[in-house]
Every structure is written in C-alpha cells, then in structure tokens.
Amino acid sequence: MQFKADIHVTLKRTVNDPQGLTIKGGLVQLGFDGVGAVRAGKYIEVWLEARDEAEARSQVDAMCDQLLANPVIEEYRYQLAVSEQSPAEVPGTS
Amino acid sequence: MQFKADIHVTLKRTVNDPQGLTIKGGLVQLGFDGVGAVRAGKYIEVWLEARDEAEARSQVDAMCDQLLANPVIEEYRYQLAVSEQSPAEVPGTS
Numbered sequence: 001m002q003f004k005a006d007i008h009v010t011l012k013r014t015v016n017d018p019q020g021l022t023i024k025g026g027l028v029q030l031g032f033d034g035v036g037a038v039r040a041g042k043y044i045e046v047w048l049e050a051r052d053e054a055e056a057r058s059q060v061d062a063m064c065d066q067l068l069a070n071p072v073i074e075e076y077r078y079q080l081a082v083s084e085q086s087p088a089e090v091p092g093t094s
Numbered sequence: 095m096q097f098k099a100d101i102h103v104t105l106k107r108t109v110n111d112p113q114g115l116t117i118k119g120g121l122v123q124l125g126f127d128g129v130g131a132v133r134a135g136k137y138i139e140v141w142l143e144a145r146d147e148a149e150a151r152s153q154v155d156a157m158c159d160q161l162l163a164n165p166v167i168e169e170y171r172y173q174l175a176v177s178e179q180s181p182a183e184v185p186g187t188s
Contacts, residue, residue, distance in 0.1 A: 002130070037140075039139040040136070043134075044114075044134055045104075045114075047130040066124055
C-alpha cells in the first residue's frame with residue numbers, strides 16, 4: 001500500500017528558538033505590531049510503500065528518530081494517510 | 095483577540111526540491127527502501143493580536159506575501175484558531 005506522511009518537526013517548547021525570534025523581528029519591522037510570538041519548524045512530506053498502516057507508522061517513527069528530528073531538542077508528530085498518488089507522479093522529486 | 099496561525103510554506107509542486115531529494119537519499123541509505131518521494135517545507139507558528147478573524151486572516155496573508163513565503167517558487171496555507179495562550183506564555187520566544 002502507498003502512504004503519505006505529513007510530518008511536523010518542531011523545537012521542544014522549552015528550547016529557545018532563534019529562527020523564530022528573527023522572523024518575529026522581521027515581521028515587527030515590517031509593521032506587524034500584533035505579532036506576539038513566532039516558532040519555526042520543519043514540514044516534511046514522505047510518500048512510502050508499506051504492507052499496512054502499522055508498518056507505515058513504525059517506518060515513519062524510525063525515520064524521525066534516526067534522521068528527520070534531533071531527539072535532544074526537537075519533537076515530531078505526523079498524520080498518515082493512504083495515498084492515491086504514486087511517488088513517481090509527485091513533480092520535482094526525481 | 096488572540097489568534098494562532100499554523101502556517102505551511104511549501105515549494106510549488108512544479109519546482110524541484112533538492113532538500114527533499116537529499117533527505118530521501120539519506121533515508122534510502124539508512125535502509126528505508128519503501129520511501130518513494132520526499133518534499134521539504136517550513137512550518138511556522140505565529141501568535142497574533144487582531145480585532146477579529148477577518149483582520150487576523152488579512153494580517154497572516156500579508157505576512158506570508160511579504161516575508162514568510164517567496165511567491166515566485168513557494169505557496170502557503172494556514173489554519174487560524176483563537177488562542178487561549180498568551181504569547182508571553184510561549185516558552186523560548188522572548
């Protein structure tokens with residue numbers, strides 16, 4: 001089966017976020033006075049082949065633990081869905 | 095009113111994604127043979143003060159157009175929600 005995982009990797013809430021602070025500074029400079037806080041993270045879409053949803057979940061967990069997230073300072077969450085789209089049909093990925 | 099916007103900035107589907115290709119290569123090297131395609135994007139959380147939802151939406155659209163996304167090669171989407179949490183309570187953001 002073909003799955004697609006929408007993965008969010010964010011800094012743990014207790015970790016300072018210099019990129020978010022820089023973005024906030026830029027927004028305030030542009031006149032967005034209403035901005036109170038900004039946190040920056042990563043959004044990664046992965047298309048993968050797996051036998052069933054349980055295998056897909058264990059694959060995605062392992063990917064996050066081993067490469068996509070730094071467990072010391074980051075956390076991750078994801079939504080998994082059956083994908084109708086084959087990876088070969090995703091433009092810009094080959 | 096206090097709002098929180100969860101913003102996704104992604105490359106347009108027709109734009110080649112070298113970061114996604116690099117991540118895919120890393121995953122395959124680690125033994126994740128089922129990976130078909132990877133796309134990398136940004137996830138930005140913004141807490142903001144606005145009179146109502148319409149004003150919050152126009153603010154977030156303007157932020158994306160002016161700073162957060164490059165309209166030539168990127169697109170953005172976001173969910174907006176009323177936030178119970180004041181920005182001062184978001185750790186690591188001041």
